Structure formats: C-alpha cells, structure tokens
Amino acid sequence: MGNFIDRARACVVGLGYIGLPTALVLAETTGCVAGYEIDVRKREQIAKGDPPFVEGGIDLALRSALDRGALSVPDELPAAEIFIVAVPTPLGSDKTVDLTALQSAIKQLSGKLSGDELIVVESTCPPGTTESVRDWVLEFRPDLSAKVREDTLQFAYCPERVLPGRIFEEIRLNPRIVGGLTPLASTRASKLYKTFCNGEILTTTAKTAEVVKLAENAYRDVNIAFANELETISRELGINVWEVISLANHHPRVEILKPGPGVGGHCIAVDPWFLANSTEAGGYLIETARSVNGDKPKEVAQRVHDAVRAAGGDGETSVLVLGITFKENVDDVRESPAVEVVRLLASELQNTRFVVVDPLATQMPGELSIYPHLEFTREIPRDLGGFGVAVCLVGHDQFRKLTAGELANAAIIDTRGIF
Numbered sequence: 001m002g003n004f005i006d007r008a009r010a011c012v013v014g015l016g017y018i019g020l021p022t023a024l025v026l027a028e029t030t031g032c033v034a035g036y037e038i039d040v041r042k043r044e045q046i047a048k049g050d051p052p053f054v055e056g057g058i059d060l061a062l063r064s065a066l067d068r069g070a071l072s073v074p075d076e077l078p079a080a081e082i083f084i085v086a087v088p089t090p091l092g093s094d095k096t097v098d099l100t101a102l103q104s105a106i107k108q109l110s111g112k113l114s115g116d117e118l119i120v121v122e123s124t125c126p127p128g129t130t131e132s133v134r135d136w137v138l139e140f141r142p143d144l145s146a147k148v149r150e151d152t153l154q155f156a157y158c159p160e161r162v163l164p165g166r167i168f169e170e171i172r173l174n175p176r177i178v179g180g181l182t183p184l185a186s187t188r189a190s191k192l193y194k195t196f197c198n199g200e201i202l203t204t205t206a207k208t209a210e211v212v213k214l215a216e217n218a219y220r221d222v223n224i225a226f227a228n229e230l231e232t233i234s235r236e237l238g239i240n241v242w243e244v245i246s247l248a249n250h251h252p253r254v255e256i257l258k259p260g261p262g263v264g265g266h267c268i269a270v271d272p273w274f275l276a277n278s279t280e281a282g283g284y285l286i287e288t289a290r291s292v293n294g295d296k297p298k299e300v301a302q303r304v305h306d307a308v309r310a311a312g313g314d315g316e317t318s319v320l321v322l323g324i325t326f327k328e329n330v331d332d333v334r335e336s337p338a339v340e341v342v343r344l345l346a347s348e349l350q351n352t353r354f355v356v357v358d359p360l361a362t363q364m365p366g367e368l369s370i371y372p373h374l375e376f377t378r379e380i381p382r383d384l385g386g387f388g389v390a391v392c393l394v395g396h397d398q399f400r401k402l403t404a405g406e407l408a409n410a411a412i413i414d415t416r417g418i419f
C-alpha cells in the first residue's frame with residue numbers, strides 16, 4: 001500500500017479514461033493515492049505500469065507514480081479519507097441510465113467507511129444521482145445515519161470535463177464545478193480539486209452540478225446537429241457548406257460547429273438523453289438533435305451507395321474509406337459514426353472491395369471484422385488511382401496531406417471537409 005498507514009488519503013474508484021488520469025495527477029500532487037479497478041486484467045496491466053489506453057503523457061505519469069510509491073493499485077478497495085468515483089454510467093436500451101456499476105462501487109466502498117469521509121462522484125449522471133448515492137450508502141450502512149446528519153460523512157458531485165486527447169492538460173486547467181450535498185461538502189471537495197486544478201473552482205448544489213454537466217454535452221450535440229442539418233440543406237442547394245459556415249462565422253455572434261458523419265464517443269451521443277429523460281416535460285430540442293445526429297451515418301452510407309451505383313454497381317468498383325475512429329487524432333473507435341457507416345455499407349454492398357485506412361486505430365473494430373470484403377490498413381495506400389469512390393469519415397492530420405488530385409478517378413464524399 002505504498003505510503004499509506006491505515007487508509008489512503010484518496011482512493012479513485014474506476015481507472016478508466018477519467019479515473020486513471022485523475023489518480024495520476026493526485027499522485028503527483030499529494031504523493032498518496034490508491035486507484036481501484038474492478039477489472040482484474042486492467043488492474044494488473046496498470047499495476048505493471050502499462051496504461052490500458054492511449055493518451056499523451058500517460059505512460060510517463062503512470063511509471064513515475066508507481067516508482068515513487070505515490071500510486072498503489074490494490075486488489076481490494078481500500079479504506080480512504082476521500083473516494084472519487086469515476087465508473088461507467090452507460091445508456092440502457094430504453095435510453096435511461098444504467099447505474100449498475102455506480103451502485104456496485106458504492107456498495108463496495110460503503111463497507112470501508114468510518115463516517116468522516118468525503119465521497120465525490122465524477123461519473124456523468126442524471127439529476128438527483130448524488131442524493132441516491134447518499135441513500136444507497138445509508139441502505140448499506142444504516143449505522144452511519146448520524147454521521148450523515150452531523151455532516152461528517154459528506155457527498156459531492158464534481159463532473160469531469162476533459163477532452164480525450166488533451167486530458168492531462170485540461171484536467172489541470174479547466175474550471176471545475178463542485179456540487180456538494182451540503183455547503184461543507186462543497187468546501188471540502190473544492191480543497192481536494194485545488195490540489196491539482198489551476199482552473200477556477202465554482203461551487204453549487206449537487207443537482208445543479210449534475211445538470212451543468214449534461215447541459216454542456218447537450219449544448220454541443222444540439223450545435224453539431226445544427227451544423228449537420230445545414231450540411232444536408234447546403235448539399236441539396238448545390239452549395240458548399242464549409243464556405244457557408246466559414247462566411248457565417250465572420251459574424252461576431254455566430255460560431256457554427258463542423259458537420260460530419262454523425263456524433264460518436266460515449267459522452268455527447270449519450271448524456272443528452274439523461275437530460276431529456278429527467279422530467280415529464282422532456283426535451284424536444286435535445287431529442288430532435290439526437291435524431292438529426294443519429295441519422296447522419298445512414299445518410300452518408302446512402303451517398304456512398306449512390307456513388308458506387310454510379311461507378312458501375314456492387315462489385316464493379318473499390319471504395320477507399322478514410323478513418324474509422326470517433327473523431328480526429330484519437331485511436332478510440334467506441335460509438336464511432338464511421339464504424340456505423342462502414343457497417344451499413346459492408347452489409348449492403350457485399351461484392352465491393354472496401355479498404356479502410358486509419359493510421360491511429362490499432363485494428364478493425366470487432367463488429368466489422370466479420371466482413372471478408374473489408375480490408376484494414378494503418379497506411380494510406382501509395383496508389384490511390386484504382387479507387388472509384390473515396391469517403392472521408394475522420395479528419396486525421398495524416399489525411400489532410402492528401403489532395404483531390406491523388407484521387408482523380410474517385411467520386412469523393414468528404415464528410416469532414418478535408419479536401
């Protein structure tokens with residue numbers, strides 16, 4: 001247990017994309033953090049100094065924290081003064097949150113409580129979840145109800161806001177919203193975040209903080225939907241949407257986002273539902289934006305299909321697919337709209353050869369590996385003259401060096417505006 005005597009100063013529960021970087025910055029500033037991960041394979045990998053995902057700076061930070069004994073990765077969830085919970089809160093099939101992992105983490109840590117701890121939730125949650133967390137703790141540990149009343153056992157919600165690809169920079173610089181169930185909990189949680197965050201720390205209630213997080217991602221989703229709708233309209237009008245956006249953005253109060261093949265990752269495509277489904281009133285605009293963005297992969301696949309038909313039909317041409325990750329310059333393929341586009345095409349055009357190029361993805365995503373007519377490569381083919389159709393689904397830097405001239409024989413469907 002490294003430097004710990006009876007309990008860790010802080011324990012981060014869940015060592016994923018958010019939990020592990022958080023544990024690492026805390027290890028650097030406090031020198032005494034435990035990271036608990038329920039997945040044994042992942043836990044062992046981390047304990048060996050091998051990060052389970054790609055993020056700039058993570059290899060060095062992990063090795064240094066382990067070497068200094070500032071981070072321990074115990075097999076059992078340890079006692080701690082502060083627990084920071086960063087476990088997945090995915091979307092269930094009925095478009096409501098699945099809190100199984102959060103509930104199970106709270107059950108486990110409840111067994112370690114003495115009554116003077118602070119429990120901070122970072123996972124994205126529907127409004128009211130931090131109150132539920134307190135209620136679950138009391139269900140598992142009714143003996144602690146006086147400690148909750150006396151406000152020594154405290155609860156706060158502090159959403160993560162970092163952008164994959166820039167996590168270590170943003171975790172230190174982005175302003176943080178801290179919502180305690182009580183003012184004392186907010187003060188204590190603020191002190192924790194001040195140890196590593198140079199951005200402003202803004203305090204509020206737990207429910208407000210929960211809604212702020214959802215509002216941020218729903219705002220982005222709605223704005224991307226606007227860009228995507230503008231793309232459909234511009235194309236039908238025969239004008240260039242990128243020129244429309246660039247010119248409109250010269251207005252001092254207009255800042256239109258970029259259209260694309262849809263919205264991926266497991267934040268922006270998920271969190272808006274937690275907000276839309278949180279009240280009887282619902283969220284008409286939020287849900288509409290979800291369907292505009294959700295329909296985009298189908299629209300792009302249809303355009304490629306039409307181009308294949310114009311090039312002779314299924315089996316008469318080859319298709320070059322540029323990019324498979326959920327956005328540019330990351331290796332993450334989770335919820336990638338590009339995967340959905342390729343899946344639709346592969347099942348519809350079974351005789352057509354597809355070459356999927358992605359310099360960052362490590363392999364063809366599992367759901368696509370079943371199609372024998374899909375080839376995956378990390379290198380852009382040298383000779384691009386043989387492709388009758390090319391579709392760009394991700395704007396990786398490597399693709400931006402390509403010119404339309406190199407693809408002179410291909411009908412180009414450029415969803416990211418790289419050409």
Ligand code: SAJ
Nearest residue numbers: 161162163216217220257258260263264265267268326327
């Ligand atoms: N996208 C577009 N057009 C744009 C911007 C994005 O089509 O103009 C697409 C991307 O290609 C991608 C998806 O949207 O498929 C999401 O990408 P993103 O860069 O907008 O966001 P994420 O999912 O990487 O991270 C977001 C961020 N939230 C906001 O910017 C409000 C990040 O700060 C959050 O911490 C993260 O969600 C999260 O974990 O919630």
